[in-house]
Amino acid sequence: MSSILYDAPGPVARRRERWGSIIGGLILLGIIALGVYYAHGRGVFGADRWDVLFDPPKGQTAADVWTSMIVHGLGATLRAALVAAPLSLVLGLVLAVWRTAGRWWVKAPAIMIIELFRGLPVLLMMFFGLLGFGWSAFTAVVFGLTVYNMAIIAEILRAGLASLPRGQAEAAYAVGLSKTQTLFTVLLPQAVRTMLPSLIAQLVVLLKDSSLGYIVGYAELLRSIQNNGQYFGNAYYIALFVVGAGIYLVVNISLSRLAMRLQRGPIKGAPAAPADDEAEAAPTTATPGVRP
Template sequence: MSSVLYDEPGPVARRRERIGSVVGAVLIIALLALAFRYADGRGLFGADRWDVLYDPPKNQSAEDVWRSMVVRGLGATLRAAVVAAPLALVLGLLLAMWRTTRIAWLRLPATAVIELFRGLPVLLMMLFALLGFGWDAFASVVFGLTVYNMAIIAEILRAGLASLPKGQTEAAYAIGLSRAQTLLLVQLPQAVRTMLPSLIAQLVVLLKDSSLGFVVGYPELLKAMQNNAQYFGNTYYVALFVAGAGIYLVVNLSLTRLAIWLQGRSTRTSATITADPTLNPAAGAAGGGVRPPR
C-alpha cells in the first residue's frame, strides 16, 4: 500500500533502511553504554544518591518528597495549563477566523498579532507580565502561555481551513448558508478534526513550557524539584531530576496517547459516514442507488 506522502520503497531502498536501522541502533546502544559507564564512574548509581526518593534524610519522609513534587509541583503545573489551554484555544480560534476574512485591511491586525506573539519567547512574555503589568507569578505564567500558544493554534487552524476542498464552501453557499454559517458549521468542524493531532501536540508543548514559570517564582514541578535539591543537597540532584523527568514523561505520553486515540476515532467515524449510503448519498449512488427508507 502506498503512503500518502511517499511511494512504496523498492527492494534496494528497503535494504538500505534495514542497514541504516541496524547501524543507528548499534550507535545508540554504544552511546548509552558510554553514558552508563561514565555515570557509574562518578558514583551516580550508588544507593546514597537515590535514597532521597524512598528514605530521605533530615527527618523527612518519602511521602513528603513525593507530595511536594506530585501534589504541589505537578498540581501547580496542571493548574496553569488548565487555565491557559482553553484561553489559547478560544483566542486562537478567533484569530484564525479573523485572519481568514476576505477583507484585506481587516486581516492585517490579526496577522500582526499572530506574527508578534509567535516570534516572542514565552519566558519574555511571562517576565513582561510580571514586571510590566505587576501581576503575580500565576497570572504571568498563564499570560505567557496563552498569548504564545494562541498564535500557534491560530496558524494550525488556518492551515486546516486552507486544506479543505473549495467544493465544501461552494456547496454551503449553494444551499443558502452565509459566510459565518459556512465557517462555523462546515469548515471549522472539519478543520479541527483534521488538525486535532497538531492541536494536542501544541497542548503538550504548552504543558512543558509551564516549566519556565520557575524563573518568575511560580512553584511548578521544576521549581519543586529545585527546592528539594537545594534542601537535601547537591548529592540528590540527579535522583530528584530523574523523578521529575519521569513525571513529565507520564503526563506528556498520556496526552500523546489521547491524541492517537482521538485521531483513530475520528478516522473511523469519517470512514463510517463515507461508506454508509444512508449518511452519504454519494456512496449509495456509486453502489447503484441510495438505500430506500425503511
C-alpha cells in the same frame, strides 16, 4: 523502513546488515556500559543517592517529598497548562475566525496580533506580565503561554480551513446558509477535525513551555525539584531529576502518541465528538468577530 534510499535487501545485504547491527549494537552497549561503570565509580547508584525517594533524611517522610513534587510541583505545572490551554484554544479560534473576514482593514488587526506573538519568545511575554504589568507569577505564566499559543492555534486553524475543498463552502452557500452559518456549521468542524493532531501537538508545546515558569519564579515542577535538591543536598539532584524528567516524558509522550494515532487513523464517530463540541460551543464567544 528506508526503502526510499535502498532497494529491498537481498540475502547478502541482509547478512551484512545483520552483522552491522550486531557490531553497532555491541559498540553502543560498550559505550553505555562504560558510562554506567563511570557513574558507578562516582557512587551514582549508591542507596545514599536515591533514598530521598523512599526514606529521606532530615526527619522528612517519603510522602512529604512526593507530595511536594507531585501535588505541588506537577499540580502547579498542570494548573498553569489547564488554564492556558482552553484560553488559547478559544482565543485562537476567535483570531482564526477574525482572519477570515472579507475586508482587509477588518482582518489586519488579527494578522498583526498573530504575527506579533508568533515572533516573540514566550519567556519575554511572561516577563511582560511579571515586570511590565506587575502580575503574580501564575498570571504571568498563564499570560505568556496563552498569547503565544493562541497565535499558533489560530495559524493551525487557518491552515485547516485552507485545506478544505472549495466545494464545501460553495455547497453551503448554495443551500442558502449565511456566511457565519457556513463557517461554524460546515467549515470549522471539518478544519478542527483535520487539524486535531497539530492541535494536540501544540498542547504538548504548551505543557513544555510551562516549565519556563521556573525562570519567572513560579513554583512548578522544576522549582520543586530544585527546592528539594537544595534542602536535602546536591547529591540527591540525580534521583530528583530522574523523577521530574520522567513525569514530563510520560505526560508529553503519551500526548504525542495520541496525536500520532489521530493522524494515522481517520477519525470517525466517538473520538471526534469532543472536537465538534468545541467548534459548536465557541460561536457564542467568537461570533462578534466574524461580522464585518
